[in-house]
Amino acid sequence: MSEASTNATATAAPKSYLDDGSTIRSWLLTIDHKRIAILYLISITIFFALGAFAAAAFRLELLTPQGDFLSAETYNKFFTMHGIVMIFFFLLPSIPAVMGNFLIPIMIGAKDMAFPRLNLLSWYVFMAGAGLAISAIIAGGVDTGWTFYTPYSSMYANSHVILAVTGAFIAGFSSIMTGLNIIVTVQKMRAPGLTWFRLPLFVWSMYATSLVVLLGTPVVAISLAMIFVERFLGFGIFDPALGGDPVLFQHIFWFYSHPAVYIMILPSMGVISEVIACFSRRRVYGYTFVAFSSLAIAVIGFFVWGHHMFVSGQSAYAGVIFSFLTFFVAIPTAIKIINWIMTMHKGSISFDAPMLYAFGFLGLFLVGGLTGLFLSTMATDVHLHDTYFVVSHFHYVMVGGGVMGFFAALHYWWPKMMGRMYPEGWAKFAAIVIFIGFNLTFLPQFQMGYHGMPRRYHAYAPEFQIMHVMSTAGASVMGAGYLTMFSYLIWSLFKGKKASANPWDSRGLEWETACPPPTHNFLETPVVTQDAYSFDLPSVTCVLEKKDKPEEHRV
Amino acid sequence: MSSASQANEHVAHHFESAEQQRQSAQLGMWAFLVTEVMFFSGLFAAYIIYRSLYPEAWTVGSHMLSIGLGGFNTIILLCSSLTMALAVHAAQTDKRGASARWIILTIVLGLAFLGVKMVEYSAKIEHHLVPGAHFHLDPAQELANLQAAGVQVGDHLRHAMETVNTAHVQLFFSLYFAITGLHALHMIIGIGVMIWLLKTTIEGRYSSAYINPVEVSGLYWHFVDIVWIFLFPLLYLVGRH
Numbered sequence: 042m043s044e045a046s047t048n049a050t051a052t053a054a055p056k057s058y059l060d061d062g063s064t065i066r067s068w069l070l071t072i073d074h075k076r077i078a079i080l081y082l083i084s085i086t087i088f089f090a091l092g093a094f095a096a097a098a099f100r101l102e103l104l105t106p107q108g109d110f111l112s113a114e115t116y117n118k119f120f121t122m123h124g125i126v127m128i129f130f131f132l133l134p135s136i137p138a139v140m141g142n143f144l145i146p147i148m149i150g151a152k153d154m155a156f157p158r159l160n161l162l163s164w165y166v167f168m169a170g171a172g173l174a175i176s177a178i179i180a181g182g183v184d185t186g187w188t189f190y191t192p193y194s195s196m197y198a199n200s201h202v203i204l205a206v207t208g209a210f211i212a213g214f215s216s217i218m219t220g221l222n223i224i225v226t227v228q229k230m231r232a233p234g235l236t237w238f239r240l241p242l243f244v245w246s247m248y249a250t251s252l253v254v255l256l257g258t259p260v261v262a263i264s265l266a267m268i269f270v271e272r273f274l275g276f277g278i279f280d281p282a283l284g285g286d287p288v289l290f291q292h293i294f295w296f297y298s299h300p301a302v303y304i305m306i307l308p309s310m311g312v313i314s315e316v317i318a319c320f321s322r323r324r325v326y327g328y329t330f331v332a333f334s335s336l337a338i339a340v341i342g343f344f345v346w347g348h349h350m351f352v353s354g355q356s357a358y359a360g361v362i363f364s365f366l367t368f369f370v371a372i373p374t375a376i377k378i379i380n381w382i383m384t385m386h387k388g389s390i391s392f393d394a395p396m397l398y399a400f401g402f403l404g405l406f407l408v409g410g411l412t413g414l415f416l417s418t419m420a421t422d423v424h425l426h427d428t429y430f431v432v433s434h435f436h437y438v439m440v441g442g443g444v445m446g447f448f449a450a451l452h453y454w455w456p457k458m459m460g461r462m463y464p465e466g467w468a469k470f471a472a473i474v475i476f477i478g479f480n481l482t483f484l485p486q487f488q489m490g491y492h493g494m495p496r497r498y499h500a501y502a503p504e505f506q507i508m509h510v511m512s513t514a515g516a517s518v519m520g521a522g523y524l525t526m527f528s529y530l531i532w533s534l535f536k537g538k539k540a541s542a543n544p545w546d547s548r549g550l551e552w553e554t555a556c557p558p559p560t561h562n563f564l565e566t567p568v569v570t571q572d573a574y575s576f577d578l579p580s581v582t583c584v585l586e587k588k589d590k591p592e593e594h595r596v
Numbered sequence: 597m598s599s600a601s602q603a604n605e606h607v608a609h610h611f612e613s614a615e616q617q618r619q620s621a622q623l624g625m626w627a628f629l630v631t632e633v634m635f636f637s638g639l640f641a642a643y644i645i646y647r648s649l650y651p652e653a654w655t656v657g658s659h660m661l662s663i664g665l666g667g668f669n670t671i672i673l674l675c676s677s678l679t680m681a682l683a684v685h686a687a688q689t690d691k692r693g694a695s696a697r698w699i700i701l702t703i704v705l706g707l708a709f710l711g712v713k714m715v716e717y718s719a720k721i722e723h724h725l726v727p728g729a730h731f732h733l734d735p736a737q738e739l740a741n742l743q744a745a746g747v748q749v750g751d752h753l754r755h756a757m758e759t760v761n762t763a764h765v766q767l768f769f770s771l772y773f774a775i776t777g778l779h780a781l782h783m784i785i786g787i788g789v790m791i792w793l794l795k796t797t798i799e800g801r802y803s804s805a806y807i808n809p810v811e812v813s814g815l816y817w818h819f820v821d822i823v824w825i826f827l828f829p830l831l832y833l834v835g836r837h
Contacts, residue, residue: 146610153610155620221627229620230610259631263638267774275728276770278642283727283763283770284650293638566612 055559057460072157073560078143079458080164085131085139086527088171092127095119097520099499100513108500116499117184118200124187129209130171132443133301136308137254138163138219140450141247143458145223147551147558148241150232150567155225156218163218166211174208177201186497188298191279191290195271203272210265213258216304220254223247232550234569241549241573242331246311249335253300253307253342261297264290288353295346303342305439306406307335309446310377313399315573316449317381319547320396321388324574327380334373341370351422360419367417374410378403393545394468398449401476405441409434412487427497430490433483440479448472448526455530456540460557463537467529475522481515549573606806618808625812629819632782636823639775643830646771650764651835655756656735657768658835660725662716666832669712670824676705677821684814687807692797695810699794702817706787713780720769727770733762753836772831779827782820789813 058075061067068076099119102110111119142160146153154160177183183205185194194202227240227248267290270276277283279290318325325331347355347363355363381403390396412434415421425431455463485508490496494505501509543552550573554563571578611617647654683698724732735757742749749757793813796802802810 151610155610156624157608157610159624217628217631221624221631224627225620225624228623229616255627255631256634259635260638263635266778267638267642270770270774276774277727277766278770278774280767283767284646284653284761285767285770286645289642289645293641296638561609 055555055564057555057557058560059460059557061560070161072153072161074142074146074154074157074160075458075558075560075562077160077164078139081134081138081142081167082458084164084168084171085135088126088130091175092123092131093520093523095123095126096516099123100516102499103501103509104506104513106501106503106506111499113499114184115182117186117497118178118182120497121183121186121205122178125174125183125205125209128187128301128305128439129212130167130174132305132439133212133216134167134219135305135443135447136312136450137216137223137247137250137304138167140243140312140447140454141223141250141308142219144454144551145226145244145247146230147457147554147562148244148549148573149227149230149235150550150563150569151226151230152561152563154222155230156222159218160222163215163222166218167215170208170210170212170215172208173204173211177204177208180204188294189265189268190294191268191271191287192281195268195279195290203269206265206268206272210262210269213262213265216254217258220251220258223251224255232567232569235550238329238332239569239572240332241311242314242325242328242335243308243311245332246307246314246335249339250304250307252336253304253339256343257297257300257304260293261301264293264297267293288350288355291350291353292346295349296343299346299349300339300342302435302438303338305443306446307338309402309406309443309449310335312446312450312453313381313402314377315549316395316399316453317384318574318576319453319545320393320399321385321390322576323384323388324572324576325380326383326386327376328572328574330376331380334376337373338370341366341373345370345417348417348422351419352426357419364417364419368414371410371414378407392469393452394463394465394472395449395453397469397472397476398445398452401472401479402442402445402449405437405445405476405479409437409439409441412437425490427495428490429486429494429496432496433486433490436483436486440483448475451530453545454551455533456544456556457551458557459534459537460540461533461537462540462544463533464529467525471522471525471529474525475519478515478517478519478522482512482519483515485509485511485515547573548575548578614805618811621808621812622815625815629815632819632823636775636778639771639778640826640830643771643775646764646767647835650761650767652756652760653764653768654835655753656733656738656760657765657772658832659753660720660723660733660738660765661772661832662719663832665712665716666828669709670828672705672709672712673821673824676702676709677818679705680814680817684807684810687797687802687810688804690804692800692802695802696794696797699790699797703787703790703794706783706790710780710783710787713776720773725769726773727766731762731766731769733765735760735762775827775831779820779823782823786817786820789816 058073061073062071068080071077071080098111099116102108102116102119104110108116142154145151180201182200183198183202184200185198185202185205189202189206194206227244231240267278271278271280277285279285279287281287314325314331345363345367347359348367351360351364412430416425416431416434452463452468455461489505489508489512492505494501494508540556542554542556544556545552548571550567550569551558553567607614607617611620679698679701683695683702686692686695686698720726724730739749739754739757790813793810796809
């Protein structure tokens, strides 16, 4: 891909970013975007475990129709904890703050993000927000659900709403800092020759994501701040007794929180573009369409929030418009899916773990997207609103889409980040186990929801028990898959095979430097002459590696 | 070339040139200001909706605010934008002393704004206009007071005073305190930034070759001013007629 950046093997290997200082201080005060990404990776892994623990607790409760394991209040606190932790402290930062942080400067041939100290600050702010949210959990929990709906959250809830709201508020600023950094970095720091239409699609989708972060996050921040003043200072912005409108909170909240779904899914879409191209050995079909569909999703995503309020007393005419616009988002999404399928068509496909996760993404996200159409249709939404159908729908999107994309990214770039290969056999095994477990967990929930099982209840009618048991069994299988993945990834850090600079024989700029990269990514600024998908041409790194050690160029 | 070498020592390791660094700083601040606009927009949305629902509460509420103090504060902030712009210009033309003096004046004006704001707030507290358990408003009494003070009460205001639901006025004051409080918080942060800017200016960190922090702090200061330029008419003026 580049002419000048043939440093990895051509010259004496420079110190990798992992070896550049080993003290705690060198990690906690680092301004290297790669180390900050690792800090984020460790943090979100802990939060993922915490959120999964909460899910395990309420899935256990749901084994029987009666409330026997958790009381109603405790149950409410557990699903709230699951939502808050998984959304604010795992999904939102997962790909942007870990993969985006690590990869964007390398993919565009820069030495670092535009604002390295802001980048480090974002991690501290994130941890401060997380600390507050966790202290809310330790102090006794929050029972409002992650959506903090008023007037319950502002007037009636008897739990630690202020702590949790402040935590989410502060964490929002961390994602703004990351988003701002990404926008400026992509705009201003691209290497010579790297035009917009030579950018990897991952960078395009991260750019679109960051636009959503910048425009949306402040709005949810102010909605949370309004809850704060209402609870803490006794102001009454949403208080019906003063003529305030609790539904206004829902409007302001979903103005961010629906686009937030795209903050979780757009980065995954970027990952899938990279992975499918690499493992099909083909240039992404319709590159410009895929790139612009990311921007289209980001823009249209801001005009669909009202579909969360079809039954909240919103005007039916507003509902019609929101319904139409929601259908409209399906178009850029379908463009992406069809282009990915066309990319694979006649490609030479290999089935390594990242590609398995990409397949998982395609299938699960498709189900998530198509079931969304039932919910954006006003007539069917009246029946399905606040049932398990909704729960299942957004898990297919956020886990089936967001998390599968994150796992694809984690495996695909693991050698780049850690310098070691993960064990391929175990990885394939875990990918399949997670896929099976996921479907076993959430397919029955569509059925339950369609038959009227409401969400957020700890006790339920006995006829739903068989499906709840299937769901809990599936969650256990999925949990086993996660644990397997966690174990072999930790194992691979110490015992994994050393990775060559370009183990997948990719063409992106990030593979033109060593695995793991040196602190400043490239020894000299690369000059880019092609896009990231020139699989018809040999990669510069591979040619060099073949000269050195012919048998090792493809692991 | 001394200016070139000066420029180079200010270019952080990850930038290729001073120009790239400058453009990044500017774009970063503009992007941040976009998030700030969105941050205030949630409150403005609430303002628009409640004002259209309860126009008479807005009439009564804005009559309870002091146009004199609000107008005085508007002038103060406009002046502070001028001094800020002059501080940036002085820094651009290598006049370090002048730049420091303009920054000091900006700080003084900012503090004056906050002082006036405190006077306004304490008057509201005294008159039990802070939303919550202690909120108290008797429109009939207010009307009588106005007439006793010899104020010409128009039909518009009289009608509003006679028909208003005081709970809605409380909503007005909830938004008044939330929006102006958030703005005051931005002013406090701005003054903090100015103090840091003053310290670094006196230390001689900026010259025509490197003034990014001065420029972007200036952008932030102007933004906070502009928010007030919207707040003043929305809260103090439009409800009166």
